[in-house]
Amino acid sequence: MTNAVDLDQLSCHFGGVHALTSLDLSLGEGEVLGLLGHNGAGKSTAMKLILGILSPTSGRVRVFGEDPRGPGSGRLRLQLGYLPENVSFYDNLSGREVLAYFARLKRVSPKEVTRLLGQVGLDHAANRRVRTYSKGMRQRLGLAQALLGEPRLLLLDEPTVGLDPMATRDVYRTMDELRARGTGIIISSHVLPGIEQHVDRVAILGRGSLLAEGTIEALRSQAELPLTIRVRRQADARFPETGLHPAIQEAIPGSDNSLVLTVPTGDKLRVLNELLNLPGLADVSVEPPTLESLYAHFDTELNEGETRYA
Amino acid sequence: MHESLVVAGKEFRDGLRNRWVLAITLVFALLAIALAWFGAAVSGEVGFTRVSTTIASLASLAVFLIPLIALMLAYDSIVGEDESGTLLLLLTYPLSRTGLLAGKFMGHAAIMGLSTLLGFGIAGLVIVVFDPEATLGALAGPFSLFIGSAILLGWSFLALSYLISAAAREKARAAGMALMVWFLFVLVYDLTLLGILVGTEGQVNESLFRVLLMVNPTDIFRLINLTGFEQVAEASGMLAIATSEDHSVAGLIALLGLWVIAPLALAIAVFRRRRT
Numbered sequence: 001m002t003n004a005v006d007l008d009q010l011s012c013h014f015g016g017v018h019a020l021t022s023l024d025l026s027l028g029e030g031e032v033l034g035l036l037g038h039n040g041a042g043k044s045t046a047m048k049l050i051l052g053i054l055s056p057t058s059g060r061v062r063v064f065g066e067d068p069r070g071p072g073s074g075r076l077r078l079q080l081g082y083l084p085e086n087v088s089f090y091d092n093l094s095g096r097e098v099l100a101y102f103a104r105l106k107r108v109s110p111k112e113v114t115r116l117l118g119q120v121g122l123d124h125a126a127n128r129r130v131r132t133y134s135k136g137m138r139q140r141l142g143l144a145q146a147l148l149g150e151p152r153l154l155l156l157d158e159p160t161v162g163l164d165p166m167a168t169r170d171v172y173r174t175m176d177e178l179r180a181r182g183t184g185i186i187i188s189s190h191v192l193p194g195i196e197q198h199v200d201r202v203a204i205l206g207r208g209s210l211l212a213e214g215t216i217e218a219l220r221s222q223a224e225l226p227l228t229i230r231v232r233r234q235a236d237a238r239f240p241e242t243g244l245h246p247a248i249q250e251a252i253p254g255s256d257n258s259l260v261l262t263v264p265t266g267d268k269l270r271v272l273n274e275l276l277n278l279p280g281l282a283d284v285s286v287e288p289p290t291l292e293s294l295y296a297h298f299d300t301e302l303n304e305g306e307t308r309y310a
Numbered sequence: 311m312h313e314s315l316v317v318a319g320k321e322f323r324d325g326l327r328n329r330w331v332l333a334i335t336l337v338f339a340l341l342a343i344a345l346a347w348f349g350a351a352v353s354g355e356v357g358f359t360r361v362s363t364t365i366a367s368l369a370s371l372a373v374f375l376i377p378l379i380a381l382m383l384a385y386d387s388i389v390g391e392d393e394s395g396t397l398l399l400l401l402t403y404p405l406s407r408t409g410l411l412a413g414k415f416m417g418h419a420a421i422m423g424l425s426t427l428l429g430f431g432i433a434g435l436v437i438v439v440f441d442p443e444a445t446l447g448a449l450a451g452p453f454s455l456f457i458g459s460a461i462l463l464g465w466s467f468l469a470l471s472y473l474i475s476a477a478a479r480e481k482a483r484a485a486g487m488a489l490m491v492w493f494l495f496v497l498v499y500d501l502t503l504l505g506i507l508v509g510t511e512g513q514v515n516e517s518l519f520r521v522l523l524m525v526n527p528t529d530i531f532r533l534i535n536l537t538g539f540e541q542v543a544e545a546s547g548m549l550a551i552a553t554s555e556d557h558s559v560a561g562l563i564a565l566l567g568l569w570v571i572a573p574l575a576l577a578i579a580v581f582r583r584r585r586t
Contacts, residue, residue, distance in 0.1 A: 052402075073404075101316070145399070
């Protein structure tokens with residue numbers, strides 16, 4: 001089976017700007033990849049190269065084994081869905097008219113338009129002009145547009161930026177449904193919390209290069225970041241000030257009778273064992289390193305270790 | 311082709327919905343009727359004038375209006391979609407850049423063509439009905455030529471505005487460029503030619519002058535509509551230099567057609583190289 005996407009030593013330069021440098025990345029069919037990085041890291045450029053809007057300076061792009069700028073690109077594009085970062089659509093048309101226009105371009109039946117408007121929760125506003133839509137409604141319309149024709153590969157560029165928590169949840173839920181149906185998805189984001197449960201793998205980009213790539217679990221162990229354990233005591237109990245366990249790197253008193261401990265991942269069970277025997281213990285919670293701290297770790301590595309990576 | 315027609319259909323419906331078609335049609339019809347009625351005012355009487363005079367006045371006015379309308383209609387056709395983010399989206403659809411631009415142009419060309427035909431056509435009918443001296447037979451020929459060439463003039467400035475829109479990075483800059491193009495072709499060019507003519511006391515190489523007139527679609531349009539009539543030719547100033555025997559009407563029409571195709575081909579070339 002061919003991969004949905006294969007990027008091979010892909011570089012893209014605009015004048016003196018190196019938007020992407022030697023990127024190797026692949027996406028299996030039905031896989032969900034989170035593309036992380038701050039603004040200007042190359043996420044949107046990578047998507048535009050996969051879509052065939054930009055041509056690479058060097059390297060190779062293959063989508064379902066085909067060149068997205070090659071002769072078969074018309075047929076290929078029928079199988080792709082794309083939600084750009086900023087799209088405001090046609091203010092004078094209603095949501096239904098906008099979607100119907102894109103549906104005709106993609107040779108999708110008008111029945112799909114009604115179904116998709118319902119799926120993204122826009123059926124009540126379908127006949128209103130897009131001018132009156134909120135940011136969240138426009139994003140829902142954009143998502144419905146990306147889903148036209150049941151694409152095998154979906155590219156979502158910052159789909160949750162500017163959305164309220166409910167709308168964000170809906171986006172993720174739609175993603176989960178599509179994943180269950182075998183759609184490959186690449187989602188780019190610089191908003192990290194919340195994305196973890198919805199992706200199979202992440203790729204962290206920085207200044208146009210791939211900093212790290214793999215499952216979040218693998219990245220965690222690769223980064224060897226400590227985890228955080230939060231212990232809460234009963235109101236009348238006291239914890240010893242020091243010497244809870246030698247492996248604890250840091251202990252900071254928190255609010256509500258709690259203590260926030262920083263512990264190396266390898267010592268997790270030993271420390272927990274010790275903590276559970278504490279008299280007057282009310283609650284223990286373990287927080288693995290967040291995606292944010294992972295991201296910060298790999299980003300710092302880039303800044304400090306230019307020589308190491310060179 | 312299917313996709314281009316979908317795009318053309320949307321542009322055309324937008325034109326109907328935004329009242330562009332209605333507005334252009336009304337402007338053309340009212341102006342034409344007014345000119346036909348008051349055209350003789352200079353000679354001291356009100357009432358319908360000779361067809362040739364009406365056509366001459368109409369042509370002088372159309373030469374200002376049609377380019378302006380065409381440029382206003384389409385200056386943001388590409389750069390506007392770019393700014394709203396829909397261009398990026400359209401390019402991910404099974405639609406080539408050439409197909410997209412051609413589709414949009416067809417839509418706008420239909421808007422211009424239909425309004426010109428309706429506006430001046432209605433005016434022509436009104437003249438035939440209300441002017442006892444005008445007959446359909448006498449009016450049909452010159453009016454058809456006028457309407458046909460007016461449509462071509464509109465399309466050529468549409469093509470120019472697509473060139474502007476494909477080249478411009480921002481909508482505001484495209485608007486400025488459109489205005490510049492209008493000034494250049496409609497006002498500055500003729501004034502410069504006139505200046506040269508007066509400055510050199512008419513000692514300009516005649517064939518060079520004729521070529522210079524062909525470099526501007528508005529002058530070709532004027533030549534088509536003015537030189538056909540003797541009386542008009544006398545009144546049309548410097549155009550009298552290029553008299554009718556030098557140019558066949560068919561040749562001029564073909565040249566105006568070239569002024570549609572060439573800028574459009576250039577616009578497509580620029581659009582294909584545009585980064586987005």
